[in-house]
Amino acid sequence: MNKARETILARIRHTLRGDDKTLNDVAVKPPLRQPSCGPQPSWQEDDVSRFINKLEGVAGSISHISSTDEVVPAITAYLQQHDIPLNLVNARSSILDGIAWSDDFMVEQRKATGADTTVLTEAYAGVAETGSLVLLSGADSPTSLNFLPDNYLCILKRENLVRHIEGVWQRLRQEQTGLPRAINFITGPSRTADVEQTIQLGAHGPRRLHVILLEQI
Amino acid sequence: MKSSSLTFRKNAEQALLDTQLQRALDIAGSGFIDKRRAAMDALPEYEQLRHTAREIKEHTLSRLDEYLLQFEQQVLDNGGQVHWAGTPKQATDIIVSLCRDANAGKVTKGKTMVGEEIGLNEALQAAGMTPVETDLGEYIIQLADEPPSHIIAPAIHKTREQITTLFKQHHARLGLTQPLETVPAIVNEARQVLREEFIQAEAGITGANLLIAETGSTVLVTNEGNGDLTASLPRVHIVIASIEKVVPTLEDATVILRLLARSATGQEITSYTSFFTGPKRETDLDGPDHFHVVLVDNGRTDMLGNEYHSMLRCIHCGACLNHCPVYSAIGGHAYGWVYPGPMGAVLTPLMIGLSQAPDLPQASTFCGRCAEVCPMSIPLPDLLRQHRFNLTEQHGVKLKSRLALASWGFLAVRPRLYRWIMNRITCLLHWVSRGRGRLQKVPFAGGWTQSRDLPAPQGETFIAAWQRQQARRKADNE
Numbered sequence: 001m002n003k004a005r006e007t008i009l010a011r012i013r014h015t016l017r018g019d020d021k022t023l024n025d026v027a028v029k030p031p032l033r034q035p036s037c038g039p040q041p042s043w044q045e046d047d048v049s050r051f052i053n054k055l056e057g058v059a060g061s062i063s064h065i066s067s068t069d070e071v072v073p074a075i076t077a078y079l080q081q082h083d084i085p086l087n088l089v090n091a092r093s094s095i096l097d098g099i100a101w102s103d104d105f106m107v108e109q110r111k112a113t114g115a116d117t118t119v120l121t122e123a124y125a126g127v128a129e130t131g132s133l134v135l136l137s138g139a140d141s142p143t144s145l146n147f148l149p150d151n152y153l154c155i156l157k158r159e160n161l162v163r164h165i166e167g168v169w170q171r172l173r174q175e176q177t178g179l180p181r182a183i184n185f186i187t188g189p190s191r192t193a194d195v196e197q198t199i200q201l202g203a204h205g206p207r208r209l210h211v212i213l214l215e216q217i
Numbered sequence: 218m219k220s221s222s223l224t225f226r227k228n229a230e231q232a233l234l235d236t237q238l239q240r241a242l243d244i245a246g247s248g249f250i251d252k253r254r255a256a257m258d259a260l261p262e263y264e265q266l267r268h269t270a271r272e273i274k275e276h277t278l279s280r281l282d283e284y285l286l287q288f289e290q291q292v293l294d295n296g297g298q299v300h301w302a303g304t305p306k307q308a309t310d311i312i313v314s315l316c317r318d319a320n321a322g323k324v325t326k327g328k329t330m331v332g333e334e335i336g337l338n339e340a341l342q343a344a345g346m347t348p349v350e351t352d353l354g355e356y357i358i359q360l361a362d363e364p365p366s367h368i369i370a371p372a373i374h375k376t377r378e379q380i381t382t383l384f385k386q387h388h389a390r391l392g393l394t395q396p397l398e399t400v401p402a403i404v405n406e407a408r409q410v411l412r413e414e415f416i417q418a419e420a421g422i423t424g425a426n427l428l429i430a431e432t433g434s435t436v437l438v439t440n441e442g443n444g445d446l447t448a449s450l451p452r453v454h455i456v457i458a459s460i461e462k463v464v465p466t467l468e469d470a471t472v473i474l475r476l477l478a479r480s481a482t483g484q485e486i487t488s489y490t491s492f493f494t495g496p497k498r499e500t501d502l503d504g505p506d507h508f509h510v511v512l513v514d515n516g517r518t519d520m521l522g523n524e525y526h527s528m529l530r531c532i533h534c535g536a537c538l539n540h541c542p543v544y545s546a547i548g549g550h551a552y553g554w555v556y557p558g559p560m561g562a563v564l565t566p567l568m569i570g571l572s573q574a575p576d577l578p579q580a581s582t583f584c585g586r587c588a589e590v591c592p593m594s595i596p597l598p599d600l601l602r603q604h605r606f607n608l609t610e611q612h613g614v615k616l617k618s619r620l621a622l623a624s625w626g627f628l629a630v631r632p633r634l635y636r637w638i639m640n641r642i643t644c645l646l647h648w649v650s651r652g653r654g655r656l657q658k659v660p661f662a663g664g665w666t667q668s669r670d671l672p673a674p675q676g677e678t679f680i681a682a683w684q685r686q687q688a689r690r691k692a693d694n695e
Contacts, residue, residue, distance in 0.1 A: 015518070016279065032287060038270075039266045042261075137497075139501060142502040165471045179494040180498070181498055182445075183491065184445065186489060187490075190440070190441055191441070192404060193370070194372055195353070196377050197244065203408065204441045206442075
């Protein structure tokens, strides 16, 4: 459909600049425009409180831990509270790989299937502005984990909490590793209001979302 | 999609008499309006964001060719492919052939309004494939074999009972026969049925809320997570997007995203906002092997730089539909094509031709609420007026209207005669109403009195009453 491409571009050029140059005459030299930050919402409270307020406002929940040793007790408490079996699939990261699971747990590291009930991941970042978790796809972090299970557990290190969404872009630019296939901003559990505008959690993605905030001391 | 915009007047009349539809519209009520209001009240930066968003879009449109080329280059560099389609036919041909290459029997779909524009489901079916809508609202109307009636809440016209009946009809073959009485039961059954479809599908098609030139990413905003499952589980991910969706940078996209969810549902951000860049990487454990973006023009290059240019800023939030008194009374189907409400009344004539939708620009009271709530500051009433202007240019004014206007013009420049005649008419109407205060029939106003009574004048004109009162005051003072 190269013809369509040329037609569309020629029509745009003709309208914008009145020229009828062929495609090759205009070379694009990125970046056309330097990234510049637009207006951002502001708030009074500290960023952690803002994150928690926003997260709880969209039916997410949170537990606070101060060392990686507390991950297993925090997860055990959450799953038992909701009567969820202690089976889970987890992603990989230095924290996740270092967890010493008790014998009560059945833990696998792989991508998700439609039958998995509970998943544990570690977020690349959290966003105080919106209460969002940010997950990047990759060998250690398959995207299916974020969407297939009923219960979504996610560890967020305090140092990875950014103030605004733009903080994520800034970090990605600094790392210079290019974008992954998928960047998911996840804000609360899956929801729908398609039946009589009534909000119902757990449409196609997780029914529950729980953040484990790790404040390293 | 086949249009019935030509019969808008009849459609609207039927919609007003459709009790199920009126009940569904009542249930929807002012939910969207109240939620949007609350979200904007909590955002003092709203006007600043709105201003910046407009600037970003206008800048992008002023260099649209360059940004599209930059986007294309970035998609290619990330291992994806870009396809260009001028017409709906070109777009469906491309997508059908991509699905064929993927040996796709079943194709899952996220919500895409451009997909509706080009008649994508019909094309896939004609090619022997089974498109499965996965957004719950879209799934419901696919079962009902109806088009969406709202751009972000496609099944807003359906009541819970109607949905229950549809599910019973279509899910019985899957052994699902339990009665569905509650909203959770309906949502759970859809989740169960569609879960299998997500896993089986060979290709997934999603729309895009934005395209980002600097990274070659496509942005997808959903609440259900269906778009992400559609984009990540099948071997092939096809994104379909119209050309005006492109913005320069991730930061620019962020500004628009801050306005989009708030304007649409009153959320600060939707449950899922995802950025897709290319196919799965070598070491990824999941994700599609192939990533395609189909860029669709379908009339947009015509709008660039002409009197409807500002419509290209539209981000499809639906706020103008939610705030429109006409839309709220008749719902979306009466508009007869893909896009309803004020934005639809502007876009439809541009896409299917003014002669195919001559009454849509009339479907407005020009109250201005749509322009007021538009996050991209699109002057929708002005654009509707432009359509009316063009229509008049093309077809002229009817003799009856011309005569009426000419007579009024004659009288308007002769105030004494005008007042004398008005006095006579007022007295006459008062006399005819026999003090009942209303008139069921009035000569030359049959259209008006067909569905309502004309309040009868009380016996004198305003000016006569004013003069009488002034005279009395003067007498009292003396």
